[in-house]
Amino acid sequence: MNTIVEPTIFELSSPGRTGVSLPKTDVPEPERLHSQFERKSELDWPEAAEIDVMRHFVRISVLNHHIEKGIYPLGSCTMKYNPKVNEQAARLPGFAEIHPEASEEDVQGALKLMHELASFLAEIGGVDVVTLQPSAGAQGELVGLLLMRAHHGGRKNRKRNQIIIPDSAHGTNPASVTTAGFETVQIASGADGRVSLEKLKEALSERTAGMMLTNPNTLGLFEKNILDICRLVHEAGGLMYMDGANLNALMGIVKPGDLGFDIVHFNLHKTFSTPHGGGGPGAGAVGVKAFLEPYLPNPRVEKIDKKGKDWYRFTESKKSIGKVHSAFGNFGVLVRAYTYIRTLGAEGLSEVSENAILNANYLFARIKDYYDVPYPGFCQHEFVLSGNRQKAKGVRTMDIAKRLLDFGVHAPTAYFPLIVPEALMIEPTETESRESVDYLAEAFIQIAKEAETDPEKVKKAPHTTPVGRLDEVKAARDLDIAYHK
Amino acid sequence: MSYVPNTDADRKKMLEVIGVSRFEDLLDAVPDEVRLKQPLKLPPPASELELFADLRKLSRQNVPVSVSNSFLGGGFYDHFTPAAADFIIRRPEFLTSYTPYQAEVAQGTLQVIYEFQSLVCALTKMEAANASLYDGASAVAEAALMAAHATERKEILVTEGLNPNYLAVLETYITGGAYQVRSIPLGPSGQIEPEMLKKAISERTAALILQTPNFFGCLEEAKELEPIVHTVGAKLVAVFDPISLGMVMPPGEFNADIAVAEGQSLGVPISYGGPAVGLFAAKKELVRRMPGRIAARSTDAEGKIGYVLTLQTREQHIRRDKATSNICTNQGLMATLSTVFMSLVGKQGLLQMARLSYAKAHYTAALLESKGFKRVYPAPFFKEFALELPVPASKVVSRLRKSNIVPGIDLGKYDKKRKNQLLIAVTEKKLRADIESLAEGMSFFRPQAGSGIAPERKLEAAGQV
Numbered sequence: 026m027n028t029i030v031e032p033t034i035f036e037l038s039s040p041g042r043t044g045v046s047l048p049k050t051d052v053p054e055p056e057r058l059h060s061q062f063e064r065k066s067e068l069d070w071p072e073a074a075e076i077d078v079m080r081h082f083v084r085i086s087v088l089n090h091h092i093e094k095g096i097y098p099l100g101s102c103t104m105k106y107n108p109k110v111n112e113q114a115a116r117l118p119g120f121a122e123i124h125p126e127a128s129e130e131d132v133q134g135a136l137k138l139m140h141e142l143a144s145f146l147a148e149i150g151g152v153d154v155v156t157l158q159p160s161a162g163a164q165g166e167l168v169g170l171l172l173m174r175a176h177h178g179g180r181k182n183r184k185r186n187q188i189i190i191p192d193s194a195h196g197t198n199p200a201s202v203t204t205a206g207f208e209t210v211q212i213a214s215g216a217d218g219r220v221s222l223e224k225l226k227e228a229l230s231e232r233t234a235g236m237m238l239t240n241p242n243t244l245g246l247f248e249k250n251i252l253d254i255c256r257l258v259h260e261a262g263g264l265m266y267m268d269g270a271n272l273n274a275l276m277g278i279v280k281p282g283d284l285g286f287d288i289v290h291f292n293l294h295k296t297f298s299t300p301h302g303g304g305g306p307g308a309g310a311v312g313v314k315a316f317l318e319p320y321l322p323n324p325r326v327e328k329i330d331k332k333g334k335d336w337y338r339f340t341e342s343k344k345s346i347g348k349v350h351s352a353f354g355n356f357g358v359l360v361r362a363y364t365y366i367r368t369l370g371a372e373g374l375s376e377v378s379e380n381a382i383l384n385a386n387y388l389f390a391r392i393k394d395y396y397d398v399p400y401p402g403f404c405q406h407e408f409v410l411s412g413n414r415q416k417a418k419g420v421r422t423m424d425i426a427k428r429l430l431d432f433g434v435h436a437p438t439a440y441f442p443l444i445v446p447e448a449l450m451i452e453p454t455e456t457e458s459r460e461s462v463d464y465l466a467e468a469f470i471q472i473a474k475e476a477e478t479d480p481e482k483v484k485k486a487p488h489t490t491p492v493g494r495l496d497e498v499k500a501a502r503d504l505d506i507a508y509h510k
Numbered sequence: 511m512s513y514v515p516n517t518d519a520d521r522k523k524m525l526e527v528i529g530v531s532r533f534e535d536l537l538d539a540v541p542d543e544v545r546l547k548q549p550l551k552l553p554p555p556a557s558e559l560e561l562f563a564d565l566r567k568l569s570r571q572n573v574p575v576s577v578s579n580s581f582l583g584g585g586f587y588d589h590f591t592p593a594a595a596d597f598i599i600r601r602p603e604f605l606t607s608y609t610p611y612q613a614e615v616a617q618g619t620l621q622v623i624y625e626f627q628s629l630v631c632a633l634t635k636m637e638a639a640n641a642s643l644y645d646g647a648s649a650v651a652e653a654a655l656m657a658a659h660a661t662e663r664k665e666i667l668v669t670e671g672l673n674p675n676y677l678a679v680l681e682t683y684i685t686g687g688a689y690q691v692r693s694i695p696l697g698p699s700g701q702i703e704p705e706m707l708k709k710a711i712s713e714r715t716a717a718l719i720l721q722t723p724n725f726f727g728c729l730e731e732a733k734e735l736e737p738i739v740h741t742v743g744a745k746l747v748a749v750f751d752p753i754s755l756g757m758v759m760p761p762g763e764f765n766a767d768i769a770v771a772e773g774q775s776l777g778v779p780i781s782y783g784g785p786a787v788g789l790f791a792a793k794k795e796l797v798r799r800m801p802g803r804i805a806a807r808s809t810d811a812e813g814k815i816g817y818v819l820t821l822q823t824r825e826q827h828i829r830r831d832k833a834t835s836n837i838c839t840n841q842g843l844m845a846t847l848s849t850v851f852m853s854l855v856g857k858q859g860l861l862q863m864a865r866l867s868y869a870k871a872h873y874t875a876a877l878l879e880s881k882g883f884k885r886v887y888p889a890p891f892f893k894e895f896a897l898e899l900p901v902p903a904s905k906v907v908s909r910l911r912k913s914n915i916v917p918g919i920d921l922g923k924y925d926k927k928r929k930n931q932l933l934i935a936v937t938e939k940k941l942r943a944d945i946e947s948l949a950e951g952m953s954f955f956r957p958q959a960g961s962g963i964a965p966e967r968k969l970e971a972a973g974q975v
Contacts, residue, residue, distance in 0.1 A: 027809055027813045027814065027815050028812075028813060028814050028815070029814070029815045030617065030814065030815070030816070031621065033621070033624070033625055033628070034625050034849075034853045035625075035628065038856075042856070043855075043856050043858055043859055044592065044594065044853065044854030044855070044856060044859070045590075045592050045854050045855045045856070045859040047590065047859065047862045047863065047866065047938065048866075048938075050865075050866055050869050050870075051941060051942040052869050052870055052872075052873035052942050052945070053869075053873060053876075054869065055868060055869050055872035055873065055876075056872070058729075058757060058758070058868070058890060058892075059890055061731065061733060061759075062729045062758055062759055062890060063757060063758065063759060064755065064756070064757055064758060064759050064760060064763070065759065065763055066635060066760075066763065067857070068632060068633065068755070068756065068857045068860060068861065069632040069857070070629060070632055070633070070852060070853075070855070070856050070857040070860065071853055071856055071857070072856045072857050072858065073853060073854075073856060075592070075594055075854060078594065078850065078853045078854050079594055079597070079598070081853070082598045082622075082850055082853075083598070083601070085617065085618040085621045085622065086598070086601050086603035086604055086618045087603060087618065088603075088615075088616075088617035088618040088621075089603040089604070089607045089615065089616055089617070089618035089619055090607060090612070090615035090616065091602045091603050091604075091605070091606040091607040092602065092606035092607075093602035093606055094602070094603075097606075097607075097608070099608060099611070102608055104606075104608060105513070106513050106606075107605065107606050108513060110558050110561070110562060112600070112605075113562070114562070114565045115781070116596075116779075117565065117566060117569040118569070118574045118576055118577070119566075119568070119569025119570050119571070119572040119573075119574055120569050120572065120781065120782070121574075121779040121780070121781050122574030122575050122576050122577075122588075122779060122780060122781075123572045123573070123574055123575070123780065123781070123782045124575050124580060124582040124586060124588070124780050124782070124783075124916075125586055125780070125782055125783030126582045126583075126584050126586070126919045127572075127573065127580075127582065127916070128907065128908075128911065128916075130911075131572060131573040131578075131911075131916075132571075132572050132573075132782070133571045133572070134567075134568040134569055134570065134571030134572040135572050135782055137568060137571070138568055145552055148550055148551050148552060149550060149552075160644035160645065160648070160784065160785070160841075161644065161837070161838065161839040161840070162838065162839065163826075163836045163837055163838045163839070164644065164648070164836075164837075166836065167683075167836060171682065171685060171686075174685070180685065195827075196825070196826035196827035196828065196829075196830050196833070196838075197826050197827075197836050197838050199826070199830040199831035199833075200826035200829070200830060200831060200833040200835070200836035201836040202831060203686075203831045203832070203833070203836070204655075204683070204686050204835070204836045205685075205686045206685065206686030206687050207686075209830075209831045246539065247537075247539035247540050248539075249539045249541070251541070251544075252541060252543075252544070276550070277546060277549065277550055278537065278540065278545065278546060279540060279544050279545060279546060280544075280546065283544050283546075284544055294839065298513075300605045300606050300843070301606065301607065301608040301609075301839075301842075302599075302604065302605060302607075302841075302842045302843025302844075302846070303604055303605075303607045303608065303609070303610070303616075303618075303619040303622070303842035303843060303846060304608060304609040304610070304619070304641065304803065304839060304840055304841075304842030305642075305785075305839040305840045305841045305842045305843065305844075306644075306784070306785030306839075306840075306841045306842070306843060306844060307839040322682070346682055346685070347678055347679070347681055347682035347685070348647070348675065348678040348679050348682055349647075349648070349679055349682055349683075350644070350645060350647060350648075350679065350783070350784060351585055351586075351645040351646050351647040351648075351673075351675045351676065351679065351772060351783060351784075351786060352586070352645075352675070352782060352783020352784055352786075353782060353783055353784065354783075354784050355644075355784040355785040356781050356782035356783060356784045356785075357779070357781040357782075357784065357785050358784070358785060360565075364561065364565065366552065367553060367555075367556050367561050367564075368511055368555060368556060368558070368561060369511070369512050369555055370552050370553060370554050370555030370556070371549040371550035371551070371552045372512075372549065372555060373511065373512035373555050374512075374550060374552070375549070375550070376512040376514050377512055377514065379533055380512075380514045380516060380521075382533075382536055382537075383516075383521060383524055383525070383528075383533060383536070384516075384524075386524075386528050386536050387524040387527055387528055390527050390528045390529065391527065402538075402539075403528075403530075403535075403536045403537075403538060403539070405536075405539075426612065427612075427614065430612060430614055430615050435612060435615065436611075436612050438611075439611075441827070455512075455513075455514050456513050456514065456515070457515070458515040458516055458520070459516055459520040459523065459524060487614050487615075490614035490615055491614070491615075491617050491816075492613070492614055492617060492810045492814045492815075492816035493614065493810035493811050493812060493814065494613075494614065494810055494811065495613050495614075495808045495809065495810050495816045495817070495818045496808045496809055496810070496811075497808065497818055497820070499808050499809065500806040500807070500808035500818045500820045501806070501820050501821055503806075503808075504794075504797070504806060504820065504821075505806055505807040505808075506624070506627055506638055506639075506797070506804055506805065506806050506807075506820070507624075507627050507628040507631040507632075507637070507638065507639065508624070508625070508628035
């Protein structure tokens with residue numbers, strides 16, 4: 026007999042109940058809709074009172090780990106604290122209740138905010154112009170690649186159709202390459218975990234449209250040879266794209282544009298503290314050097330002088346790659362990021378990157394003797410360990426990840442990057458205190474010891490979570506993805 | 511404030527453990543010549559008190575739909591949302607968690623996704639739904655790509671009634687492949703005529719993207735069009751209005767293969783058009799080609815029921831350049847918000863919202879017709895309709911703005927030939943008085959020619975049926 030933690034909302038339904046109160050109609054009853062347009066079946070939505078609905082969602086909510094419960098060291102996800110003032114700002118009626126079809130004069134505040142945010146990001150990224158339209162990092166990648174295509178002469182240029190990507194890259198990079206109609210040329214990382222200049226030279230040709238690179242890379246290493254990498258790609262006629270997933274390590278230290286990148290995306294939900302919401306919404310603003318400006322998505326906000334006063338309006342470019350959002354992007358996320366940058370200023374953003382790097386190196390120093398270290402040396406805002414040593418005892422990285430959950434912390438990103446066997450990718454972020462990082466370190470150390478002395482304890486973990494490990498094979502085979510009575 | 515808890519004393523101790531004397535030593539891999547010598551040029555840090563006052567001021571330079579008498583729609587609608595929905599998504603458990611990679615500590619998020627999928631399936635009468643896409647536009651684009659992959663065909667048919675913003679995004683998304691988009695014009699009724707479709711569609715067609723109600727508010731004869739699409743082996747992609755499905759035929763009932771929508775109406779603040787939430791549902795046979803995340807019900811070793819992400823082999827973190835889509839982060843929190851909304855509103859609530867919107871929109875149309883205005887199209891509509899004006903719509907919009915009325919969308923923005931057309935959306939939130947004040951404001955522009963029927967009688971007639 027299966028047991029259940031909390032039934033679905035459908036099972037809590039009782040005929041005749043409702044959680045909403047709507048007014049009676051105050052207009053004449055219209056002619057009935059013609060039958061061929063009418064819904065024939067009953068709507069199988071639950072019927073529940075407000076209290077039933079609230080209790081249900083509160084009860085399931087507490088089954089989640091979240092940042093306000095404990096450290097969330099998912100590598101490359103930058104799970105930092107999400108300031109509450111950002112939430113309050115996004116809910117101001119003048120932001121939350123404005124319509125994308127409103128006239129320009131009715132949204133001057135919104136346009137000003139977007140214009141300023143774009144200029145802040147341009148400064149942080151060392152680029153000339155920024156579009157705020159992409160909804161997430163992956164959509165930013167698609168935009169960046171379409172910009173490259175436009176730069177190389179559009180679809181007619183079939184020759185330059187290759188994008189070089191290191192084997193340590195995020196999976197979205199090659200997937201975006203395919204969506205953009207390019208071909209991925211994957212190059213193996215060098216022995217030091219960084220781009221190998223030799224391999225890069227071999228991959229470059231007149232077919233190279235560009236290169237996508239995460240810096241610091243997913244191993245948490247700054248690409249030492251970045252100036253040479255950019256030069257080589259540029260000499261071959263390609264463009265440089267920076268996946269900004271790891272921008273949290275760079276603010277106030279270097280600007281991607283100064284390194285030679287032509288295009289960079291910003292994950293506002295990572296670096297700029299907007300909440301991850303259980304999987305979005307994010308925002309993936311894209312910044313470019315001036316020569317790419319004509320191709321940016323339409324529309325963009327510009328500032329003009331109107332009778333001696335600042336005025337904001339939309340502008341379109343005929344050469345644009347087009348639109349990528351129904352409206353102008355995830356505006357609510359933009360308000361949060363704007364609030365964050367205004368709160369921190371230049372000084373605060375530098376502190377963010379410095380402390381992110383410090384926390385990562387501190388944690389690394391504390392636990393590196395207990396796990397295999399594929400790439401020694403200092404890391405930036407994150408680092409990667411290997412569970413190879415524990416694997417010899419029959420304890421896999423998945424087991425270590427699950428055991429960590431018993432300590433009330435989230436697991437790191439596991440089995441990524443793909444080039445490290447049994448990888449554990451760990452990013453503590455700057456908003457964790459020394460004590461909090463120490464607690465995570467102790468958990469890692471204890472698990473390493475358990476792998477030696479009591480491997481079964483680790484292999485059977487987690488022991489304290491609302492459910493144990495779920496049967497993923499059964500899930501994919503039976504494919505129960507919607508409730509049926 | 512940088513939200514960094516560590517003090518200089520903490521930092522000193524940490525550097526000691528690391529074994530370096532200063533922070534800069536950790537940056538040995540960063541080339542010296544590119545290290546910033548100057549601080550970033552940004553406004554100085556602001557205290558919460560000052561900043562919030564500033565933000566409030568900035569927000570007051572915008573006119574929210576709650577302040578004006580607004581009839582704007584075109585994909586984003588001012589529908590009612592119970593207060594309880596936002597309360598749930600303020601909970602940090604939902605707000606500050608991420609993609610449920612560790613299912614054991616993400617059952618809240620995973621169960622919400624499962625319930626979201628179930629509610630979307632029940633709404634649309636489709637068999638499978640994903641955990642959401644970015645917005646209506648990206649849902650349309652992803653549906654087109656999915657249909658093209660499934661049929662191995664390259665031609666996407668759209669209609670003149672497809673939301674122009676969705677069309678624009680679709681055109682951006684398909685630049686990657688050798689796809690073609692062709693558009694079928696609307697007939698005089700405002701609907702796609704079966705004969706026109708027969709002429710346009712062929713065995714090269716991957717999909718017909720049929721929006722109903724279409725951008726001009728007209729309901730399409732989807733059931734008549736469906737066999738024409740399937741005869742040539744193409745997929746039928748339905749673009750729907752979620753609130754309409756309280757009373758309007760859902761995509762599953764006219765045998766659509768894929769159903770997509772902008773889900774903003776389901777409790778999500780308009781927020782200048784984002785974050786919204788893209789709804790995406792399909793027939794079960796297409797589930798392995800679906801973009802985005804999917805949660806499934808399973809059990810643990812002890813037989814406890816729980817939820818996990820499934821079919822991840824479709825996704826980019828595993829398939830990389832062979833993935834079905836590049837989407838990774840989607841709109842989780844907005845999907846959660848709409849799940850709570852759908853649960854609160856329930857079966858009866860949605861029907862009520864749909865009926866109220868329908869009644870009020872029809873009252874608005876009748877009132878304007880009684881003043882001599884004509885709808886652009888005679889086809890049946892749900893809550894939105896296009897009105898023909900004797901003057902450019904932009905003139906009407908600027909004049910009514912002075913009386914705090916936003917009468918609708920100037921369709922000339924999207925198509926110069928339609929500069930004398932206004933798109934008017936009416937939801938259950940509009941009071942009779944709001945509608946009457948719109949009609950009164952509009953009467954300044956009433957057409958001169960008489961309609962032969964006394965306006966009052968026409969209105970009465972509308973009310974009596």
